[in-house]
Amino acid sequence: MAFSEFRPLDENSLIEYIKATPSLSSKIVDNYDGLKIKEVGDGNLNFVYIIVGPSGSFVIKQALPYVRLIGESWPMTKERAYFEALALKQHGALCPEHVPEVYHFDRTMSLIGMRYLEPPHIILRNGLIAGIEYPLLAEHMSEYMAKTLFCTSLLYRSTTEHKRAVAEFCGNVELCRLTEQVVFSDPYKVSEYNRWTSPYLDRDAETVREDNLLKIEIAELKSKFCERAQALIHGDLHTSSVMVTPDSTQVIDPEFAFYGPMGFDIGAFIGNLILAFFAQDGHAGQGNDSKSYKEWILKTIEDTWNLFHQKFTALWDEHKNGSGEAYLPAIYNNTELQKLIQEKYMKELFHDTLGFGAAKMIRRIVGVAHVEDFESIKEANIRADCEQRALELGKTLLKRRQEFVSISEVISAMKHVQS
Amino acid sequence: MAFSEFRPLDENSLIEYIKATPSLSSKIVDNYDGLKIKEVGDGNLNFVYIIVGPSGSFVIKQALPYVRLIGESWPMTKERAYFEALALKQHGALCPEHVPEVYHFDRTMSLIGMRYLEPPHIILRNGLIAGIEYPLLAEHMSEYMAKTLFCTSLLYRSTTEHKRAVAEFCGNVELCRLTEQVVFSDPYKVSEYNRWTSPYLDRDAETVREDNLLKIEIAELKSKFCERAQALIHGDLHTSSVMVTPDSTQVIDPEFAFYGPMGFDIGAFIGNLILAFFAQDGHAGQGNDSKSYKEWILKTIEDTWNLFHQKFTALWDEHKNGSGEAYLPAIYNNTELQKLIQEKYMKELFHDTLGFGAAKMIRRIVGVAHVEDFESIKEANIRADCEQRALELGKTLLKRRQEFVSISEVISAMKHVQS
Missing domain, CATH: 3.30.200.20 (Phosphorylase Kinase; domain 1)
Structure with missing residues (x-):
């Protein structure tokens, strides 16, 4: 049986397809x-x-x-x-x-x-809403991001490999355009797709659309998203693109993947953890120990960045004499200089992370696609309170990200907004 | 006669080739x-x-x-x-x-x-060495750069057009790698290809290889060159890639073209004019009125940037409601905001221009490929004096480009180094 052209499968044709496909039928041993x-x-x-x-x-x-x-x-x-x-x-x-x-x-x-991610794997976002702690999450996600981002960048690859890969992923332009629209454009203008918790956030949504400084900053990030081929990014690394058990962390659904800025991935993950944090107050009294769970989220955010930083720079040290062409060892040939370039690189990446993370937060509150963390809060006024706090922090991070020196300052700002 | 595979032509096979090619034979009317x-x-x-x-x-x-x-x-x-x-x-x-x-x-x-660029077209660099003034040069080159750079950027193009073009030009990777090596790498390390006016510049070349701050800055520019697909740049826009008469300015030889940072083109042109300026002292007494010619070069540099700025932002204003996707009119919807984003964009482009221009100057003094402006100065000690001044300015521009607010400050710095 041949499928020489596209057709959507149903349960019957699916079986036929599997039978005709050795790499699938062998997985179930033709049983x-x-x-x-x-x-x-x-x-x-x-x-x-x-x-x-x-x-x-x-x-x-x-x-x-x-x-x-x-x-x-x-x-x-x-x-x-x-x-x-x-x-x-x-x-x-x-x-x-x-x-x-x-x-x-x-x-x-x-x-x-x-691979089927068998139970008890669940979508991370659902775990966060349910107040489940994942002690290995920061360790695993920082490992995933450090390895995938470092090894697809010019810190590890030659220009020849890099440009070939960049060219191929330019083909994924339709998905990039979707991101441009829903993350970088629609929230900052009147759009039929935008929505928010009305009437509570009417004024907030309007403020976003009238904030010149915010618009200047989102333009800078959009330009990086469209023009800077830094690494092969997942492109949609929010907490519904991660499946978890207490022991296992699996990243799925990279259909938005392309060569873009690393901070877009790290920011997406951290930004969605920040949303989960602010949503917790709306879930209080549902059996969670909200206070200690919020502490766990804060610790996970802090650990994610710090472990990412540690793993990424460790990979850099390990491969500094490798085939990566960004910093040739014959030029960057002394310890002090290596330290300086890493600090500069990581500082810029940190600020990119905060900017893109903030953009992802803002668009989930006043843009087209919302997150279940907030949506599952039934009382609109309580949901609006949570969203307003998250939006306030998002705007601060987007506009003043260069002033943040460490992730602990972001944690402090979260606590400040939340109190 | 068919040429089904590559073969280098000689004068005889060239005639056969022309006869078999209507688009060429028609140009000489089969005569x-x-x-x-x-x-x-x-x-x-x-x-x-x-x-x-x-x-x-x-x-x-x-x-x-x-x-x-x-x-x-x-x-x-x-x-x-x-x-x-x-x-x-x-x-x-x-x-x-x-x-x-x-x-x-x-x-x-x-x-x-x-097209054959008939006499009196000559290579601009030769005209500069000969001390010939080209009153329309700044006007023409700023026009060329403004139109080609603006219209191949996301200020004018959609993401779809942009990514398709970026992907295609990724194929020109070998030429990009050559630039990476000779502009961004070799001058900053020991390389068999490097040369300089020895022994006069031995210590200067060594200083370039030992300057941590310079190496940090060149890395930032290299990263932009490798990762930032801002516009279709010429890629090698020095003064030997331009042919001129008093009335005509023609840009040739874009074999290094790819989607890269705009400042690389503007910097290449201005950087090579700066080299021409510092070479003039070596040509004094050869019948030129060196002083007034140097004034003309300074004016041409200043006019080139200022006219480029004016023409580029005029194109932007003209097309601000067009198909370019960087700044959607529904978002950037007030005069003050438009002014702010243009100022930010042009400021970054100015600093890129100075950085890339400086990199192109430095590599022409201590890297593999030198310029005839200096090479034609026969006395090594005089040539070395000229090169040292240009190198000093290049290093200042590369390290402190962010401190320059306008092109007139660059002119002042040139005069300061030169006096």
């Missing part, structure tokens, strides 16, 4: 008796099937040629599956402990076969 | 009697033939699969001819008054047929 198939994706964005048999399991993810946001149909190339598979494979080769293995990719069908 | 053919290129880099007949003329430029620097054979893809032709056509479409027309391109043969 079709007792095979359980469950469709778990949003059918308007991607089909996601979980296939579990007595002898093995996997997931099938098929991209459809559109994306759905807020009830509107929005055409979107199914070629995003190609870039998702490519990023999964490339990031997976660099950090197999935190990226699910790809078993199969079919470009015609926009279809990825990959 | 082969009295046709004059002259080979004017460096045979080790490119063949350049001038073909002049009674009824018309053109130039044939054929790239060979290597480049020659300082007696060493250095393989270099002949695909550079493809990017040169592409850049000539794209820049030519944007600024036909200052880019010679391409009549024919043959990718297999790495061969460009283009």
Whole structure:
């Protein structure tokens, strides 16, 4: 059976497809008796099937040629599956402990076969809303970000490898444009897609659209996002792109991957942790020990950056005489100089992280796509209070990120806004 | 007659090639009697033939699969001819008054047929050495740079157009690597290719290799060169890439073209004018009125930046409601904000220009490729004096470029170093 052109699979054709695909059928040892198939994706964005048999399991993810946001149909190339598979494979080769293995990719069908992240894996965002602590989260995410970002940058790669990869991922332009619109543009102008907790945040949303300084800063970040090919970034590294158990942390869904600024990934993750922090007050009294959980989130934010810094610079030290062409050892040939360039690089990356993190926070409050952390707070006035605090911090971080010297100052600012 | 694979042409096969190529034969109206053919290129880099007949003329430029620097054979893809032709056509479409027309391109043969820039066109650098004033030079070059840089940036283009073009020019990586080596690396380390006016500049060359601050700054510029796809730049815009008459200014040889930082082009041009300025003292007494000529160079530098600034921001104003996606009109929707973003953009571009210009000056004094402005000064001690002044200014501009607020401050610094 051949699929010579794209067609969306259903549960019946899925079985036929698996039977005709050795890299998938071998995973379940051709054992079709007792095979359980469950469709778990949003059918308007991607089909996601979980296939579990007595002898093995996997997931099938098929991209459809559109994306759905807020009830509107929005055409979107199914070629995003190609870039998702490519990023999964490339990031997976660099950090197999935190990226699910790809078993199969079919470009015609926009279809990825990959590891099924079996229970008790859940979406990190849901864990955060439920108040579950993940003691290894900062360790794992900093490891993932340090390895994937360092090893796809010019600190590790030659210009020749870099430009070839940059050119390939330029093809993922439609997804980049979507980010440009929903993160860097829509929240700062009147847009039919924007929404917020009305009427409580009406004035706040208006203020964002009238703040010249904020608009100057978001333009600078947008320019970096569009022009700076620093590393192969995940491109959508919020807390719903991470699946967790107490022991395991797995990064999924890199369909927005391209060569962009590293801070966009680190900021996305940290920014979403900050949102989780401010949402906690809305979840109090639901059985969580909100105060100690908020302390854990703060510690996780602080540890994530500090461990990232430590791991990233350790990789740099380890490979400083390697094939990376940014800083040739014959030039950067003394300890003092190496220290100075690392400090300069990490300082800029820190400020990028805060800026992009802030942009991701702001767009989740006054833009099109909101986060379940806030959405799950039923009382609008309580939700609005939480969102206002997060928005205030986001605006401060975006406008004054250069003034922050360390992540502990960000923690202090969070506590200050929150009290 | 077919040329199904690459072969270097000689004068005989050239005639056959022209006869078989209508876009070329039509230029001379198939009139082969009295046709004059002259080979004017460096045979080790490119063949350049001038073909002049009674009824018309053109130039044939054929790239060979290597480049020659300082007696060493250095393989270099002949695909550079493809990017040169592409850049000539794209820049030519944007600024036909200052880019010679391409009549024919043959990718297999790495061969460009283009307008012959007839006498009295000469290489600008030779005109500068001879002390010739070009009253329209600043006007023309600022026009060329403003149009080509603005119209290939996200100020004018959509992300979709931009990423497609960026991807294509990533293919010109070998030429980018050559620039990385000779501009951003070799001058700052021990390299067999480096040379300088020895023994006079021995200590100066050593100082460049030992200056941590200089190395930190050159790394920042290299990172921009490698990662920032701001616009389609010429990539080698020194004064030998410009041909002039008193009325005409034509930019040639964009084989290094790719999507990089705008300041690299503006800096290359201004940096080479600064070198011409400091070389004048070595040419004094050769019949030039050195003092007034130096004043003209200073005025040309000042006018080039100021006119570029004026023309670039005028294009921006003209197209602010166009298809460029960097600053959407719905966001940047008030006069004050537009003024602020332009000031910020132009300030960064000015500092990039000074930094890249300085890097291009330094590499011409202690790196592999020198400029005829200095080389033509026969007395080594006089040449060394001129070079030392230029090197001192280059180092100041590279390290302290952020402190310069206007081009007139650069002129003052030049006068200060020179006196």
